[in-house]
Amino acid sequence: MIIVVGAGPAGIAAARCVLECNLPVTVIDDNPAPGGQIWRGEAINLGAAQLLSGTRVVAIDGRARTVLTEGPGGPRTLHFSKLILATGSRELFLPFPGWTLPGVFGAGGIQALVKTGLHVAGKRIVVAGSGPLLLAVAALLRRRGADVRLIAEQARPAALFSFAAALLTNAAKLKEGAGFAWTLAGVPYATGAWVEAAEAEGHVRHVHLRQGNRRWVEECDYAAIGYGLVPNDELHSFAADSEHVIPVPTGDVDLATLEGAAAGYEAAGQPRPSAKLERARRFGAVLARAFALDPELRSLPKSDTFVCRCEDVTLERLCGWDSFRAAKLHTRCGMGPCQGRICGPAARFLFGWQDTSIRPPAFPVRIASLVTTTLATNGETS
Amino acid sequence: MIGGGATAAGMGHLAVMDDSDPQFALTSYSQALWSELAPQLPPDAEYLPCGSLWLAADDEEMAEVYRKFAFYQERNIAVEVLDAKQLAEAEPNLRRGLAGALRMPSDSVIYAPCAARWLLEGIPVFLGHQVSEFTDEGVEFANGHRFAAGSVILATGTAITRALPWVPVQPRKGHLLITDRYPGFLHHQLIELGYLKSAHSVANDSVAFNAQPRATGQILIGSSRQFGTEDSTVEQDILSRMLARAIEYMPGLPTLSAIRAWTGFRAATPDKLPLIGLCPGHSNVYLATGHEGLGISTSLATGRLIADHILGRLSAIPREPYLPGRSFDGHD
Numbered sequence A: 001m002i003i004v005v006g007a008g009p010a011g012i013a014a015a016r017c018v019l020e021c022n023l024p025v026t027v028i029d030d031n032p033a034p035g036g037q038i039w040r041g042e043a044i045n046l047g048a049a050q051l052l053s054g055t056r057v058v059a060i061d062g063r064a065r066t067v068l069t070e071g072p073g074g075p076r077t078l079h080f081s082k083l084i085l086a087t088g089s090r091e092l093f094l095p096f097p098g099w100t101l102p103g104v105f106g107a108g109g110i111q112a113l114v115k116t117g118l119h120v121a122g123k124r125i126v127v128a129g130s131g132p133l134l135l136a137v138a139a140l141l142r143r144r145g146a147d148v149r150l151i152a153e154q155a156r157p158a159a160l161f162s163f164a165a166a167l168l169t170n171a172a173k174l175k176e177g178a179g180f181a182w183t184l185a186g187v188p189y190a191t192g193a194w195v196e197a198a199e200a201e202g203h204v205r206h207v208h209l210r211q212g213n214r215r216w217v218e219e220c221d222y223a224a225i226g227y228g229l230v231p232n233d234e235l236h237s238f239a240a241d242s243e244h245v246i247p248v249p250t251g252d253v254d255l256a257t258l259e260g261a262a263a264g265y266e267a268a269g270q271p272r273p274s275a276k277l278e279r280a281r282r283f284g285a286v287l288a289r290a291f292a293l294d295p296e297l298r299s300l301p302k303s304d305t306f307v308c309r310c311e312d313v314t315l316e317r318l319c320g321w322d323s324f325r326a327a328k329l330h331t332r333c334g335m336g337p338c339q340g341r342i343c344g345p346a347a348r349f350l351f352g353w354q355d356t357s358i359r360p361p362a363f364p365v366r367i368a369s370l371v372t373t374t375l376a377t378n379g380e381t382s
Numbered sequence B: 001m002i003g004g005g006a007t008a009a010g011m012g013h014l015a016v017m018d019d020s021d022p023q024f025a026l027t028s029y030s031q032a033l034w035s036e037l038a039p040q041l042p043p044d045a046e047y048l049p050c051g052s053l054w055l056a057a058d059d060e061e062m063a064e065v066y067r068k069f070a071f072y073q074e075r076n077i078a079v080e081v082l083d084a085k086q087l088a089e090a091e092p093n094l095r096r097g098l099a100g101a102l103r104m105p106s107d108s109v110i111y112a113p114c115a116a117r118w119l120l121e122g123i124p125v126f127l128g129h130q131v132s133e134f135t136d137e138g139v140e141f142a143n144g145h146r147f148a149a150g151s152v153i154l155a156t157g158t159a160i161t162r163a164l165p166w167v168p169v170q171p172r173k174g175h176l177l178i179t180d181r182y183p184g185f186l187h188h189q190l191i192e193l194g195y196l197k198s199a200h201s202v203a204n205d206s207v208a209f210n211a212q213p214r215a216t217g218q219i220l221i222g223s224s225r226q227f228g229t230e231d232s233t234v235e236q237d238i239l240s241r242m243l244a245r246a247i248e249y250m251p252g253l254p255t256l257s258a259i260r261a262w263t264g265f266r267a268a269t270p271d272k273l274p275l276i277g278l279c280p281g282h283s284n285v286y287l288a289t290g291h292e293g294l295g296i297s298t299s300l301a302t303g304r305l306i307a308d309h310i311l312g313r314l315s316a317i318p319r320e321p322y323l324p325g326r327s328f329d330g331h332d
Helices: A009-020 A107-115 A133-143 A157-167 A171-183 A234-238 A253-267 A275-290 A295-299 A324-331 A343-351 B021-040 B059-074 B084-090 B112-119 B157-163 B194-200 B236-249 B299-311
Strands: A002-005 A025-028 A050-052 A056-061 A066-071 A074-079 A082-085 A089-091 A124-129 A147-153 A189-191 A193-201 A203-211 A214-219 A222-226 A229-231 A245-247 A306-308 B052-056 B080-083 B100-104 B131-135 B138-141 B146-148 B152-154 B170-181 B189-192 B206-213 B218-225 B257-268 B275-278 B285-289
Touching: A002 A009, A009 A025, A009 A253, A056 A234, A082 A253, A089 A107, A107 A124, A107 A133, A107 A222, A124 A133, A124 A193, A124 A203, A133 A147, A133 A171, A133 A222, A147 A203, A147 A214, A157 A171, A157 A275, A189 A203, A193 A222, A203 A222, A245 A253, A253 A275, A295 A343, A306 A343, A324 A343, A324 B112, B021 B299, B052 B059, B052 B084, B059 B080, B059 B100, B080 B084, B084 B100, B131 B152, B157 B257, B157 B285, B170 B236, B189 B236, B206 B236, B218 B236, B275 B299, B285 B299
Parallel strands: A002 A025, A002 A082, A025 A050, A082 A245, A124 A147, A124 A222, A147 A189, B052 B189, B152 B285
Antiparallel strands: A056 A066, A066 A074, A089 A229, A147 A193, A193 A203, A203 A214, B052 B100, B080 B100, B131 B138, B138 B146, B170 B218, B170 B257, B189 B206, B206 B218, B275 B285
16 A cells, blocks of 8 residues: 655645556545645545545654554554655744744744634734745735735845746746735835844734844734745654655645655656656755845844743753754753754754754654554554 | 763663662662762752652562562661552552552652763763774774873773673663653652563563653653664554553553653673673773663762772772673573
């Protein structure tokens, strides 16, 4: 059985391509319904694929070729012939004074909240961080009646120019961009700018912005701040040496779909070269360069700013260690329930550390979910 | 990295043990040294004087409780027998029907990596350097740099056999799991007396119930013992057996949230005693390894014994039982 983890654009494309090759496929997804972050709430047709929604992969055994899952029916062990990891990405949060205050969200975070019912009509919102997602989020907020005060993009105009030039070669992206421009007409778009601090009275009230030497304060009801996306690659680290595990590289929705398809065909044993995929990868690389983080952002957190919000570890306590593992062992950074998903990528940017000590379970699970029968050699056990 | 090996992987249980007289001598001496240090330890060393409970499931194990009680009493170690009712009061989350327990009030728990860092304060530490050569005159790093020293102490845990293949140390793999924070769920370090049976069996993979309250309110759950593997992967079947055993003792565990599981390798010797002292064939090279599951417990005493030897002092306990050159005849 080919198993796909993740039912976002990449996982859906992978599953469809496996089906196209006349092979059965199971899709495991931790959300209540397929679609991922991009197609959240949309009707998704997965054809003959078996879909296990609301199910998380807790651990992978690359040698036994099994995944341990926790879902509505309790823990299950599933056997796979090939495992496609289409686990997508999450937002990169960079710590700054006030980033943990109520009302300060990620850009993708507020997008998900709005899609699932948060009312933003009439709310003053500052959108900041980096990447094309900021535009999509600001456009969504505006369509829902929010007063988007400002978009602060950390990338500088020169870097953005290469992105604009690449856009001209991509008709679909250009159209999408034009749509955002139309929706966002009148919203200031500040480049080389970022939120330095947020302040609250119970709830966020205003943010301090900086653009070069210019500093100002913007009042707001919400701040939506995300510095781009980082891949959810924790699961892959459990079975990185297994030839039966195929990780799907992440990217924007077009790239993710093409990468997912390529992984699906590969898992089915029918790899297909795709010129479209090569083009999308080149566009992805341009995107990554254009929105590369400004090294000056490393000075965003102050010595008493929490970097690890699970374990309340401040920047000051992280200075002086030579690796993430050493910092983790000696300060508890990354040891909390989020397993370093938030502070790990932040520490990678701030200190250049790679988290080399990802431990199972991939998510906090009930102990009961780790008590399984002996792993089956064929089929599945429960 | 300071404390990145078995120090980081272990439980940090500071215990007195009675497996043999030399083991008792070393553990009780070391525990006294830890107690002296305790008031100075930094907060992140999370020293928790919680005491240990050795759990007796039935009358046979209760007989062992009384045997241990007599052993420790004779040697002036504070110790107490709890009957079934007292045990249920001391640890309400244990299952009903256990026979009782032996309480060791002076045992404690520590977060070893931070304690190790604190112990090294003021001592020059060269991190990220591999020692390629050692002699009675000092060490040579892999980058060719030499470091002259009057004495060299090899405290490398299971890695000792990479330098000295003859040393009778074998890696014995263990699994541990830590939960989210549940302050008050557990009060003592708990160990099932069946642990002794499993710890003694050299042949097979075994699991035994072992649970520890952390200063953070988290619960550390063990334990497993495996020979013949150097693969650090968390093995789902072993983890599952280990947790199933724990649930037999603490029926409330299944609903608690598990945050992280990991493995580590104990440096095991054939006679269950560490290798402390002069390395055969050398005049200034010492070994400090082979402590199996008691490395943190006996670390301070280990350091003292070696320091005593180097300085020509008398030691508080006899050093002979731990000398690396001893005979291991009669042990497989």
